[in-house]
Amino acid sequence: MKLILLGTGAGRPTLERNVTSIALQFPERRNRFWLFDAGEGTQHQLLGRKELKLSKLEAVFITHLHGDHLYGLPGLLTSRSFIEGAGKLTVYGPAGISAYLEGIFAASEVRLDYELEIVELEDERTELDAGFCRIVAMELDHRIRCLGYRIVESPRCGALDTEKLARLGLPPGPEYGLLKRGESVTLADGTTVRPGDVLADPTPGATVTILGDTAPCGNAFELGREADLLVHEATFAAGLEEKAAAYGHSTIAQACGIALKSEAKRLVVTHFSARYAKEDVRRMVEEARSIFPEVYAAHDGAEFDVRTGFINN
Incomplete structure (x- = not known):
């Protein structure tokens, strides 16, 4: 599995960062991919990625209904109708995602040329079976209902002797x-x-955890437990824990604390406040490595191999 950060900012876009969207690509499945959140401008970010064709997009997982995670979804779904070979697509998200999309499509008189399924995840914990992997969705701690997702690959067949x-x-x-x-x-x-x-014994599949906006909570730890790669928001710098709590967010130190407690192998921090320039983020990460050494700052366009870490930076 390969993780591609399409937008790494919080709240609003800046010249350096677009708002939140993450692609999870499956090279072994002919580069089919999923999206996690689709803030405004997500389809523009996809235009520069030849390996992320909308015809290969199979599912979208929305963490919550705040605009910086959602406003790019209607346009992306509409544009997909113009892509030859675009098959069925499923959108997962919290209650309200169906009314949101159906309302926009009705007002705009949109007619999609492919099958769109919308699945609302209403339970505190939901498990989904995609065949080649299992997805666990759990509630986080934010101002509105917000979900985190844990994706666990099925065991891989052992090598032939x-x-x-x-x-x-x-x-x-x-x-x-x-x-x-x-x-x-x-x-x-x-x-x-x-x-x-x-055949040799099967090898465990990789695990990646992608969290939405959240203050530190037990479900964030549970979803991130022993993950090969944990993606956690770090809206604020260390020392601003009180401010983070007031908005249902985390500091980078708190994100590192969750990674440490959950025994994740690597941590990617993202969703940085617009107050922080790239140099600020670099300094924040350097300081945070005293808590969790394997922490890396996301930036728009960064790629990670879920098992081994950075592909480019």
């Missing part, structure tokens, strides 16, 4: 694919080769 297969007389070919899919193969001499005979 090619030397053993060669000794058995099975050269590379379609049978290798059958074995990796869990199917047995019969050789010419009648010998049956079972997947368990030639």
Whole structure:
């Protein structure tokens, strides 16, 4: 899985940062991807990313209904009608997302040329099964109802023991694919080769946690538990905890505290207040590494491999 930060600012866009949107891309699934939030201008951010084609967008997960996380969604969904090959798309979000979109589409007389499904997540905790991964959504602590999402890949098939297969007389070919899919193969001499005979143990899938706006809370810790990559807001600098609490946000120190407590491997902080320039954020992160060493500042266009960290910075 690859994480691409499309917007990393809070509240309103600046010359350096657009408002919130994150793409989660699945290169092994022909670069299909999901969006987490879609602040104003998100489709403009996508225009410069050839690997993020709207025809390959399968789902949008909205954390909450504040405008800096939502106002770009109607335009993006409408533009997708002009993209050849755009299939069904599902939008997940808190109660109210359906009325929001349907109201705008009705007022604008929008007619989409693809199937749009809207799923409102009303429970404190919801689990979704996407086949190749599992998604857990839980409520966070913000001024309005807000969700965080934990995406857990299914275990990966173990590697084939090619030397053993060669000794058995099975050269590379379609049978290798059958074995990796869990199917047995019969050789010419009648010998049956079972997947368990030639496959290493499965490896755990990667886990990425993407949180919406939140003050420190138990569900943020639960969603981030042992994640390979945790994305947490850091609207304010350390020392402004009282101000952060008043608005339902976190400081960078509090985000690092959640990552430390949850034993996440890496932390990406984002959603920076417009008061902070790039140099301010750099200094904030350097200071925060005394709390959690593997913390990195997001910026528009940054890419992360969920397992290994930065691709570019």
